[in-house]
Amino acid sequence: MTVIFSGIQPTGRKHLGNLIGAIEQYVAGQDRADPAIYCVVDLHAVTVDYDPAQLRERVYDTTALLMAAGLDPQRCVLFRQSDVREHTELSWLLSSVTELGRLNRMHQFRDKSAAQRALVSAGLLFYPVLQAADVLAYRAHEVPVGEDQREHIELMRDVAMRFNSRSGETLVVPEIRVPQVGARIGDLQEPDRKMSTSAASQAGTVYVLDEPAAIVKKFKRAVTDSGSEIVHAPDKPGVSNLLQIFAATRGIGAREAEAAFADARGYGDLKTAVAEAVVAHLAPVRERYAALRADEAALEAALAVGADKARAIAAATLADVRDRMGVGARV
Numbered sequence: 657m658t659v660i661f662s663g664i665q666p667t668g669r670k671h672l673g674n675l676i677g678a679i680e681q682y683v684a685g686q687d688r689a690d691p692a693i694y695c696v697v698d699l700h701a702v703t704v705d706y707d708p709a710q711l712r713e714r715v716y717d718t719t720a721l722l723m724a725a726g727l728d729p730q731r732c733v734l735f736r737q738s739d740v741r742e743h744t745e746l747s748w749l750l751s752s753v754t755e756l757g758r759l760n761r762m763h764q765f766r767d768k769s770a771a772q773r774a775l776v777s778a779g780l781l782f783y784p785v786l787q788a789a790d791v792l793a794y795r796a797h798e799v800p801v802g803e804d805q806r807e808h809i810e811l812m813r814d815v816a817m818r819f820n821s822r823s824g825e826t827l828v829v830p831e832i833r834v835p836q837v838g839a840r841i842g843d844l845q846e847p848d849r850k851m852s853t854s855a856a857s858q859a860g861t862v863y864v865l866d867e868p869a870a871i872v873k874k875f876k877r878a879v880t881d882s883g884s885e886i887v888h889a890p891d892k893p894g895v896s897n898l899l900q901i902f903a904a905t906r907g908i909g910a911r912e913a914e915a916a917f918a919d920a921r922g923y924g925d926l927k928t929a930v931a932e933a934v935v936a937h938l939a940p941v942r943e944r945y946a947a948l949r950a951d952e953a954a955l956e957a958a959l960a961v962g963a964d965k966a967r968a969i970a971a972a973t974l975a976d977v978r979d980r981m982g983v984g985a986r987v
């Protein structure tokens with residue numbers, strides 16, 4: 657049976673790119689995998705400037721959002737990363753088969769370290785090793801993520817292969833899984849950049865919990881391209897992005913989305929239609945979120961159950977890894 661694993665950061669507010677690129681794949685994964693494992697990665701959030709008092713709140717925010725989007729703790733394993741200490745131990749053990757030069761060259765490290773005003777922490781550099789441990793601890797076959805994570809998945813595959821060739825077949829080499837439509841949702845103001853939690857401006861970021869009026873406003877101001885043709889094409893990043901968003905919210909392909917606008921009168925029509933589709937798509941999520949977020953005790957209980965299930969799986973992998981590496985007493 658397929659094991660799926662993915663993690664999501666409890667930083668900031670989750671946006672349309674997170675929902676389409678990742679969270680909706682998580683939801684679908686519940687029907688395909690046994691188990692489907694999803695983790696709110698609070699230990700990744702401490703690698704950049706953050707507020708400790710807010711971190712716990714953000715974990716609840718993100719957990720409630722995941723559940724509102726359709727994750728069911730009965731049908732998947734949903735937990736908080738720091739509750740399962742095997743992740744951090746494994747990340748140390750895997751650091752011995754991780755190439756330092758490679759970490760230095762990772763795009764996310766380069767971008768995020770350039771954006772740090774104060775300290776560039778070693779944690780930011782080490783982030784992909786912890787991420788490798790997150791996935792490899794569960795011997796996951798598939799990792800549903802957005803396109804921006806490809807480099808990190810490549811690294812964890814190499815880490816797993818190097819471990820296996822040094823120490824014998826122990827870890828599963830995971831495959832990336834990006835959605836067919838919406839693997840890289842662009843910022844509405846700068847469609848060549850990915851929509852991001854840590855974007856400088858919020859005008860181009862549509863949050864899952866945005867009010868309908870705010871969503872409409874952001875789409876109305878979306879940057880489009882020269883000309884008036886509504887086509888999905890490399891020289892039309894703005895229009896292509898809007899078509900992708902429309903397609904993803906409707907569950908259709910990009911070409912079908914193009915066809916849906918064959919009679920549209922211009923980019924104004926396109927923006928209005930996409931805004932309406934997104935508002936309709938997000939409304940039920942927003943409604944469920946309010947109810948789920950109000951009950952922190954229930955969220956905490958769900959995370960605790962998830963952590964117990966996760967720990968059982970990760971502990972078995974750790975026992976094998978320790979044994980292969982000669983760490984600890986002979987088993």
Ligand code: ATP
Pocket residue numbers: 663664665666667673674675676677678800801802803804805838839840841842850851852853854855
């Ligand atoms: P940051 O920019 O601070 O890294 P983020 O917006 O990437 O934040 P994450 O929690 O790191 O948020 O990402 C969660 C998931 O969402 C990942 O699988 C990531 O690939 C995916 N994702 C993030 N942004 C986009 C996007 N613009 N389009 C599609 N998927 C995305």
Ligand code: MG
Pocket residue numbers: none
């Ligand atoms: Mg990210």
